[in-house]
Amino acid sequence: MTEKPKNITIVGAGMWGTALGVLASHHHHHVRLWSRRCPENLASVIVDADVILSAVSMGGVTPIIKQLQDLNLPKKAIIVTATKGLDPATTLTPSRLWQSAFPDYPVVVLSGPNLSKEIQQNLPAATAVASTDLTAAETIQVIFATEKFRVYVNSDPLGTELGGTLKNVVAIAAGVCDGLHLGTNAKAALLTRALPEIIRVGTYLGAEKETFFGLSGLGDLLATCNSPLSRNYQVGYGLAQGKTLEEILAHLEGTAEGINTTNVLVQIATEQNLYVPIATQVYRLLRGEISPLTAVKSLMERDLKSE
Ligand SMILES: NC(=O)C1=CN([C@@H]2O[C@H](COP(=O)(O)OP(=O)(O)OC[C@H]3O[C@@H](n4cnc5c(N)ncnc54)[C@H](OP(=O)(O)O)[C@@H]3O)[C@@H](O)[C@H]2O)C=CC1
Numbered sequence: 001m002t003e004k005p006k007n008i009t010i011v012g013a014g015m016w017g018t019a020l021g022v023l024a025s026h027h028h029h030h031v032r033l034w035s036r037r038c039p040e041n042l043a044s045v046i047v048d049a050d051v052i053l054s055a056v057s058m059g060g061v062t063p064i065i066k067q068l069q070d071l072n073l074p075k076k077a078i079i080v081t082a083t084k085g086l087d088p089a090t091t092l093t094p095s096r097l098w099q100s101a102f103p104d105y106p107v108v109v110l111s112g113p114n115l116s117k118e119i120q121q122n123l124p125a126a127t128a129v130a131s132t133d134l135t136a137a138e139t140i141q142v143i144f145a146t147e148k149f150r151v152y153v154n155s156d157p158l159g160t161e162l163g164g165t166l167k168n169v170v171a172i173a174a175g176v177c178d179g180l181h182l183g184t185n186a187k188a189a190l191l192t193r194a195l196p197e198i199i200r201v202g203t204y205l206g207a208e209k210e211t212f213f214g215l216s217g218l219g220d221l222l223a224t225c226n227s228p229l230s231r232n233y234q235v236g237y238g239l240a241q242g243k244t245l246e247e248i249l250a251h252l253e254g255t256a257e258g259i260n261t262t263n264v265l266v267q268i269a270t271e272q273n274l275y276v277p278i279a280t281q282v283y284r285l286l287r288g289e290i291s292p293l294t295a296v297k298s299l300m301e302r303d304l305k306s307e
């Protein structure tokens with residue numbers, strides 16, 4: 001429990017920002033939920049903020065950072081980022097964008113197996129908050145922890161963020177796998193082989209390997225790849241049913257970050273010569289270059305190797 005209610009401003013009033021707002025209000029904090037559609041201006045909702053939490057989708061991160069740079073952030077504020085994406089302009093993660101824009105402020109990543117619809121139903125869940133500033137991470141831990149939402153701290157923000165981001169690419173593949181009714185063995189093989197692919201990229205970018213075995217890595221991989229609530233899973237499932245990406249997106253509730261993340265990930269992998277076979281097939285599928293069945297065939301027919 002916190003000793004004193006804090007002022008928490010959540011930027012991004014989509015599905016995740018709204019669910020996080022409900023969690024933060026459990027301990028009687030003053031929660032202000034803001035989006036670009038709100039009548040108030042951003043300056044008025046960050047006045048006196050102890051915490052500024054960004055839950056905008058990737059496309060909104062740079063525009064929001066630019067707006068905030070023109071304002072005076074309260075000196076004591078902690079910045080929290082809950083976005084799971086990669087910036088197409090720089091290939092950086094949101095926390096890196098936030099930290100370079102606000103070098104004097106602590107930045108905390110919040111990420112875990114957290115399907116917002118389950119959180120809104122008050123079902124039990126756990127997440128990770130990660131920062132190089134452990135005091136800031138612990139402050140955020142206490143603010144968001146409830147008897148139904150268990151919050152763990154770690155000191156690897158990049159790994160925490162990349163786990164939640166890169167699994168979205170795999171969730172598209174998992175949706176394809178289920179949409180094609182390939183069976184439980186195939187799904188287990190896909191998710192198990194996806195983990196070293198995520199770790200290969202994540203550790204290359206500077207994350208710690210162990211983080212990917214935690215809630216924000218393996219945990220979120222399992223949640224997202226096994227749930228029809230996941231928008232990324234829904235994209236893959238729809239493609240397997242023969243729908244076009246445009247048709248799927250026209251009916252999708254919220255953002256499927258995995259589409260943009262696949263593009264940025266394949267760009268990074270190509271430039272840095274990283275082996276990402278699953279992401280490569282998802283990339284070709286999203287671009288309409290191959291069918292779901294061809295993607296599966298290509299993965300199965302690669303050269304044999306050791307595990
Ligand atoms: N939903 C979930 O279960 C979870 C989602 N996440 C992550 O959280 C992020 C948000 O997801 P979610 O809430 O579901 O997505 P939504 O699509 O529901 O909401 C996205 C939010 O971002 C805002 N936004 C988008 N582009 C811009 C922009 N250019 N400028 C300002 N604001 C912008 C939207 O504003 P507007 O409404 O005005 O368009 C909206 O408030 C994603 O990165 C997602 O991966 C993480 C964990 C769980």
Ligand SMILES: O=C(CO)COP(=O)(O)O
Binds near residue numbers: 168
């Ligand atoms: O990140 C999520 C669950 O942890 C939400 O997944 P989707 O964005 O695919 O819905």
